[in-house]
Amino acid sequence: MALSGLQIQKLLPKTNCKECGSNTCLAFAMKLAAKKADLKECPYASDEAKAILGADSEPPIRPIAIGSEIQSKLGGETVLYRHEKTFVNKTLIAVNLDDDAKDIESVLDRIRDYKLERVGEVLTINAVAVTQKSGKDDLFLQLVRLAWEKTKLALILRSGSTAALEAAAILLKGTNSVIADVRLDNADEMRRIAVENGLVLGITASDMDGVIALSEKLKNDGFANLLLQFDTQSTAETFQTHTIARRAAIKDNFKALGYSTLRFIRTGNTLDDTVEAITEITKYGGICVLPEFEPAQLVALMTLRLNIFTDPQKPIQVEPKVYAIGEPDRNSPVFVTTNFSLTYFIVSGEIENSGISAWLVIPECEGMSVLTAWAAGKFSGGHIAKFIKEVGLADMVDTRKIVIPGYVSQISGELEEGLPGWTVLVGPQEASDLESFIKTVLK
Numbered sequence: 178m179a180l181s182g183l184q185i186q187k188l189l190p191k192t193n194c195k196e197c198g199s200n201t202c203l204a205f206a207m208k209l210a211a212k213k214a215d216l217k218e219c220p221y222a223s224d225e226a227k228a229i230l231g232a233d234s235e236p237p238i239r240p241i242a243i244g245s246e247i248q249s250k251l252g253g254e255t256v257l258y259r260h261e262k263t264f265v266n267k268t269l270i271a272v273n274l275d276d277d278a279k280d281i282e283s284v285l286d287r288i289r290d291y292k293l294e295r296v297g298e299v300l301t302i303n304a305v306a307v308t309q310k311s312g313k314d315d316l317f318l319q320l321v322r323l324a325w326e327k328t329k330l331a332l333i334l335r336s337g338s339t340a341a342l343e344a345a346a347i348l349l350k351g352t353n354s355v356i357a358d359v360r361l362d363n364a365d366e367m368r369r370i371a372v373e374n375g376l377v378l379g380i381t382a383s384d385m386d387g388v389i390a391l392s393e394k395l396k397n398d399g400f401a402n403l404l405l406q407f408d409t410q411s412t413a414e415t416f417q418t419h420t421i422a423r424r425a426a427i428k429d430n431f432k433a434l435g436y437s438t439l440r441f442i443r444t445g446n447t448l449d450d451t452v453e454a455i456t457e458i459t460k461y462g463g464i465c466v467l468p469e470f471e472p473a474q475l476v477a478l479m480t481l482r483l484n485i486f487t488d489p490q491k492p493i494q495v496e497p498k499v500y501a502i503g504e505p506d507r508n509s510p511v512f513v514t515t516n517f518s519l520t521y522f523i524v525s526g527e528i529e530n531s532g533i534s535a536w537l538v539i540p541e542c543e544g545m546s547v548l549t550a551w552a553a554g555k556f557s558g559g560h561i562a563k564f565i566k567e568v569g570l571a572d573m574v575d576t577r578k579i580v581i582p583g584y585v586s587q588i589s590g591e592l593e594e595g596l597p598g599w600t601v602l603v604g605p606q607e608a609s610d611l612e613s614f615i616k617t618v619l620k
């Protein structure tokens with residue numbers, strides 16, 4: 178049972194010293210109760226408080242990592258909705274390979290080499306599931322070995338053969354890979370194999386009560402590196418089951434459901450598979466295993482995942498500096514905009530599309546867009562002039578003209594004052610109009 182703020186306050190020193198960042202111990206206690214603070218932030222917490230609150234203040238969804246050389250984190254979540262705080266770890270995307278499939282080596286190469294770049298982030302596949310379809314242990318083990326050697330990603334093992342799973346686990350010892358489809362009847366054997374080889378278990382049952390019973394049993398047996406596999410039959414049921422489980426874990430601190438999920442998708446239809454995967458990404462999926470390597474599907478899912486798991490309070494930023502777009506020389510035009518990634522990539526893309534080379538000055542604006550940064554005083558004429566002097570732009574170029582975004586035309590006077598000898602040109606408000614601006618004004 179979760180402790181209330183008042184119950185937690187009784188365990189704190191009650192000196193209101195503010196070192197935790199809260200004005201009072203009560204305020205800090207309220208944050209702890211809401212899972213929005215960590216007891217470690219109070220340097221004076223007693224051993225008794227640590228013992229009682231330590232367990233209580235653990236994230237309701239147990240944090241774990243899969244993989245070793247390439248590691249991916251799961252869990253650690255403390256809220257139901259992104260606007261409450263933030264989501265800690267994204268849904269991991271894995272691709273399944275059957276051991277009787279064709280062209281396995283080339284598919285593994287493509288999985289390993291898959292990279293999708295979006296607003297400066299490089300998105301990759303996080304894990305590979307290896308499924309025994311052949312009925313032959315040696316083929317399964319051959320694929321496990323090959324998948325590990327080629328990708329170094331965490332593997333998710335699916336086999337009805339205990340001997341094959343144990344041999345694969347020994348091969349993957351210490352890689353934090355996953356044995357999936359563990360049921361009550363093989364749980365003890367699989368727990369032994371997982372403990373001996375440092376693996377994670379994906380546990381399943383025909384209904385949620387069965388998953389809860391198995392999770393409690395394994396926890397009581399001292400094993401908690403678990404993923405929950407709910408045996409749902411439709412997208413609607415998955416949506417409902419994930420929501421119930423996440424609410425129970427976060428709102429009621431129900432430990433038996435406080436683990437990330439693992440789900441294998443295979444509807445037989447790529448569009449339906451994609452809808453299922455979208456449900457996973459938007460509704461609390463831990464690891465989503467796609468039935469096959471399908472690049473077009475991955476583009477949609479990776480982009481969606483980036484949108485869902487980008488912290489809205491921490492915009493994606495690019496490094497403040499002067500960027501060369503194309504191959505600019507000392508007489509190439511100079512543009513300035515903010516370091517919000519989306520703004521940077523749109524503006525640089527439009528400059529590239531216009532067919533010219535240019536310098537793009539990106540001062541530190543805390544990742545805000547143009548108008549937001551200007552309103553916050555981070556994109557003023559003085560601020561930009563100071564940055565341009567710091568980076569020594571006048572030594573890099575001979576041109577003395579700089580183009581500012583049309584939305585902040587009002588800063589042109591202040592910028593010219595800050596940069597004597599420079600002429601400020603007011604560019605278009607929308608980046609999409611940059612090409613015609615370049616062709617008409619800068620020609």
Ligand code: SF4
Nearest residue numbers: 193194195197202219
């Ligand atoms: S640091 Fe500890 S003692 Fe100080 S105000 Fe915060 S909770 Fe209270």
